[in-house]
Amino acid sequence: MSAILVPVCEEEAAGMIRAAAEGGRTLAISGGNTRIGFGRPVEADAVLRSAGISGIVAYDPAEMVMTARAGTPLGEIEEALLESGQMLSFDPIDHRAIMGTEGEPTIGGVFATNASGSRRLSAGAARDSLLGIRFVNGRGEAIRAGGRVMKNVTGLDLVKLLAGSQGTLGFLTEVTFRVLPRPQTEQTVIVSGLDDEAATRVMATAMGLPLEVSAAAHLPESVRGRFLGGHLPEGAATVLRLEGLSASVSVRAARLRELLGRHAPVSAIENEASAHLWRQIRDVAPYTDNTCRPVWRVSVAPSAGFQVVAALRQEAGIDVFYDWQGGLVWMRMEADPEADLLRRVIAHFGGGHATLMRASERMRQAIAPFEPLPDPVAVLTQRVRLSLDPFGVFARRIT
Known part of the structure; x- marks a missing residue:
């Protein structure tokens, strides 16, 4: 040791x-x-x-x-x-x-x-x-x-x-x-039953409205029951958070529910229930399963997240949910990390970053857990390292 x-x-x-x-x-x-x-x-x-x-x-x-x-x-x-x-x-x-x-x-x-x-x-x-x-x-x-x-x-x-x-x-x-x-209050509007593509469109619509939505995530049916003790409404949940003064949040949430409720069932949770849900989303609650099954943190354009997932599902067993309006995909692989496949698919849909957050030591040793840098960036990064750490004192986990 x-x-x-x-x-x-x-x-x-x-x-x-x-x-x-x-x-x-x-x-x-x-x-x-x-x-x-x-x-x-x-x-x-x-x-x-x-x-x-x-x-x-x-x-x-x-x-x-x-x-x-x-x-x-x-x-x-x-x-x-x-x-x-x-x-x-x-x-x-x-x-x-x-x-x-x-x-x-x-x-x-x-x-x-x-x-x-x-x-x-x-x-x-x-x-x-x-x-x-x-x-x-x-x-x-x-x-x-x-x-x-x-x-x-x-x-x-x-x-x-x-x-x-x-x-x-x-x-x-x-x-x-x-x-x-700190916001005085918060409310989360829940749109139920949307598939990944429809949820991506709804999140984009909500973020484009002058309603100051502070967070947007989509929880497919496969993970929905692992949030709030399974007390979210039936079906996949597309969740949108509003924060601020109580009167403002109430007005904005009502307007958002009115606009989005035309096409799907809509409900809402407030204050501690809302805060608890977003802590679970933030801390990747569905995959806190005490295993070493590989978990990836994938960052892509919000419009590309569901496309990356759809393409991967044709070749690998995965479970996912989306944050950041669909641009952050938390992805648990059911078997191997499939790093090459994942990065090839990401590149096909416009590029992004895939970071292996959890895996066995053997897997982490065998593949690149961080997105490989383009050659010009890698050269510049090495120069920075040599300038700040010329003797190689600091162990490097990211290469």
Whole structure:
């Protein structure tokens, strides 16, 4: 078992990274250890965890900006925001159930993996909220990039590069990010009985209306019973969330039900029931089955999602549901990952990205769990890595 290093400050972390660089050793980066099993299996000399570098550094609700050390538990962040009636706009996914892991997610891990939930459709991804960072590169040098306001663009490219880099470019020690007011209420309109293609059209229609739909998902009949304890209406469920002031949500939801109810049965759920449903969608509840059956996260154009699924079903056993207006397809394979087939079909329907979120270690070792980069992008990526980590200290799960 690899040694576990838990520095308590940025300076200590920098010293550990310098020692690893000088000794030719590799480090696997970890926050709360909730995403073990994601990406390729790695063999590192030690695990460098950010959990000891914790605490909220600055938070002014009036500015709607928070700065926190990277190892701060996500729950602590959300509790502080809740007290001020605010929230993380991108609603980060909690990977523990689908990955079968324990521990506590950290705010640094959220941004290092760009973990974004259903509200990404309307509010952007995690990286879109990230304003500034502090991190230690592979030389053991502490670097600051970005600032507390979006118009301060100094180092903004480094901010974007580190977000979603999976700990392969640097060790995050501090993050500064925007937050938003928490909606007063929410309501989810449910359109029942649509097939995947019809649901895609309905979601596109709803998102095109001036009704501020904040999330749109489609739950086919095969998964519908695994949400809300099976208490959704009969038939496939196309779900559309509206949030905001109570009076506004009520008016907008009534208008949406009127427009969509002309062609299919329509119902609605509110507040905690609605919030619970969207947590289940965000956290991929149908596939939290304590197995290693392969689960893919497929990102394509919203109009292409159902076409990709239809083509795959001709050749492989799959179970799916859709988020992000049909553009995010959560896909569980009944046997092998079928990576080549999946990526060939995605390319045929306009391209996108397929990320293997869960599989056995053997499968993760045998195939590319992340979408292979085009040659020009791969060359540029390698140059960035050599610049930030010239000694290859940070173990790479994504190649």
